[in-house]
């Protein structure tokens with residue numbers, strides 16, 4: 001088996017109350033998996049469970065067979081990187097912020113970054129398009145620019161598993177496509193394994209190898225985009241009328257919304 005990540009019968013929540021229940025799935029190395037589902041369906045809670053921010057109420061999540069909940073901080077940080085929706089920025093430059101991704105690799109008596117650390121940070125700043133912002137303070141960036149710097153830092157961590165919570169929510173279409181193309185490429189070429197929460201069903205369908213659809217804190221469906229993005233499941237989960245078609249160029253599913261006014265005229 002080449003599963004890099006396995007989560008089994010996993011449940012977690014807040015103040016000991018279940019929010020996420022009995023989630024099980026596996027991800028192979030190099031797979032790009034999207035998590036979709038309506039607001040409040042448990043997507044971010046799942047990430048908090050995987051990263052160990054929330055304790056497991058039952059079940060386990062394993063990376064390379066090792067229980068993530070039991071991993072030490074340093075070991076976890078060299079294996080797992082998380083980009084959350086809100087970025088803790090403080091007053092530091094983009095370059096300093098991105099270089100923080102190398103901290104887990106420092107030994108006990110090392111206070112400064114190495115030439116290798118700098119080269120790795122440079123590479124990912126370039127790939128994410130933030131090199132031109134390197135001397136700017138993080139708190140002087142737009143939401144989208146902060147998001148790009150957050151992704152640059154997570155990639156600089158060179159994790160095996162990358163968790164991205166809505167990485168494109170503040171980005172214009174140029175940067176959405178640039179970032180998703182980059183992640184796609186890194187997963188194909190370097191074997192980076194990615195789990196990404198994404199609300200845009202069309203981007204999810206276009207870019208992800210497979211999708212996990214969440215509903216009421218449970219996993220409703222998992223499969224390739226064509227299996228998951230069908231109108232019956234989408235309408236049941238989102239309580240919204242949709243039409244699905246196939247993108248004539250990519251062959252991937254596309255979801256159209258229809259306004260109430262048009263539905264009433266039909």
Ligand SMILES: Nc1ncnc2c1ncn2[C@@H]1O[C@H](COP(=O)(O)OP(=O)(O)OP(=O)(O)O)[C@@H](O)[C@H]1O
Nearest residue numbers: 014015019037038039040041042043044045046214
């Ligand atoms: N800190 C918290 N304490 C208690 N309940 C919480 C907390 N954070 C989230 N919840 C609850 O857990 C449920 C799932 O929330 P979660 O943030 O995982 O949803 P989500 O699918 O990521 O939603 P969204 O798409 O809006 O980001 C919601 O009902 C939410 O109110």
